[in-house]
Amino acid sequence: MKSKILVTGGLGFIGSHTVVALQEQGYEVVIIDNLSNSSLDVLAGITKITQITPEFENMDLRDKEAVANFFEKYPDINGVIHFAASKAVGESVENPLLYYENNLSSLIYILQHLSQKEQASFIFSSSCTVYGQADTLPIKEDAPIKKAMSPYGNTKQIGEEIIEDTCKVHPAFKAISLRYFNPIGAHPSAEIGELPIGTPQNLVPFITQTAIGIREQLSVFGNDYPTKDGTCIRDYIHVMDLAKAHVVALKRLLDNSSEKNYDVFNLGTGKGNTVLEVIQSFQKSTGEELSYKVADRREGDVIAAYADTNKANSVLNWKAAYNLDEALKSAWKWEKKVMKIEKKH
Numbered sequence: 001m002k003s004k005i006l007v008t009g010g011l012g013f014i015g016s017h018t019v020v021a022l023q024e025q026g027y028e029v030v031i032i033d034n035l036s037n038s039s040l041d042v043l044a045g046i047t048k049i050t051q052i053t054p055e056f057e058n059m060d061l062r063d064k065e066a067v068a069n070f071f072e073k074y075p076d077i078n079g080v081i082h083f084a085a086s087k088a089v090g091e092s093v094e095n096p097l098l099y100y101e102n103n104l105s106s107l108i109y110i111l112q113h114l115s116q117k118e119q120a121s122f123i124f125s126s127s128c129t130v131y132g133q134a135d136t137l138p139i140k141e142d143a144p145i146k147k148a149m150s151p152y153g154n155t156k157q158i159g160e161e162i163i164e165d166t167c168k169v170h171p172a173f174k175a176i177s178l179r180y181f182n183p184i185g186a187h188p189s190a191e192i193g194e195l196p197i198g199t200p201q202n203l204v205p206f207i208t209q210t211a212i213g214i215r216e217q218l219s220v221f222g223n224d225y226p227t228k229d230g231t232c233i234r235d236y237i238h239v240m241d242l243a244k245a246h247v248v249a250l251k252r253l254l255d256n257s258s259e260k261n262y263d264v265f266n267l268g269t270g271k272g273n274t275v276l277e278v279i280q281s282f283q284k285s286t287g288e289e290l291s292y293k294v295a296d297r298r299e300g301d302v303i304a305a306y307a308d309t310n311k312a313n314s315v316l317n318w319k320a321a322y323n324l325d326e327a328l329k330s331a332w333k334w335e336k337k338v339m340k341i342e343k344k345h
């Protein structure tokens, strides 16, 4: 049996899919989650897929003592994938201190333990939001880091800097920051997927909730951008591809096959799609008619962002395998499943 891995935020959207991918590669998993943005149904979903129930600690990483007790209880854990963070851009603007406290103190408390170990491997959930509106597309990892457009984005930038500085003084501590573009879709079994609480902020869950009748109509936030059809461009990556990349990145550190003890990788498909293209792809791949209208631009949106994936392709030997149609189909299958569950309750 391979080493035991801690996955913080492991009951979240990307976290749960990564736990499945880790278990399928033979890793034992311990999840820390405070259930602030998830539920125990996700633990049941993971178990249904892999027939293995991960160990689960319901705790808040802002509790320094609880974090110390955790690492005492699990002294053999030296691999961590850290997802746990608040991630709503708009909410972070209204409540910055909540974001700085939650996203940064939890990171610091974990690093304080890992950096003292003989050797430790750490994967950090970062985001393409650190680039802001990049000057050059597709975006490479050495693109300039722009002033964050939100406290959420700033916690990702600061988080990367905290990790990099820790690596500089602890050579036995190895870390990788993974900058996600736009994660979408769900596990093909539809046992786990994206569970937005309240009104979805992101495009794809809003599309699937509109198609299933929970939302009246999708608003397309602006069609007067300098793009092929006037709507913003993003790099939509299937969550299954993203999960696999985390396992590959962690293995690289556990196997000590990286001469650098800190590195950064963009995780995207390398392809950009406009909002209207996503709508067309959804309608074509599901056969569902989507009701939408054009509305005003959304504050803080960048015009276009899609990844240069050469570094992850060559160094991690990882490449996104799913296309947009497949990702949207999986999101729709999941939405119908969630609806059925909700109807039962």
Ligand code: WQD
Pocket: 087, 089, 126, 127, 128, 129, 180, 181, 182, 183, 201, 202, 203, 204, 206, 218, 219, 220, 221, 222, 231, 232, 233, 234, 275, 298, 301
């Ligand atoms: C995508 C496009 C919207 C909703 C955010 C975070 C980023 C990451 C991914 C965490 C944009 C348009 C959206 C709607 C719309 N999260 N849109 N109508 O903003 O690219 O990235 O989620 O790491 O950090 O910033 O994703 O899905 O919100 O928007 O027209 O109802 O869809 O304007 O062009 P975004 P998104």
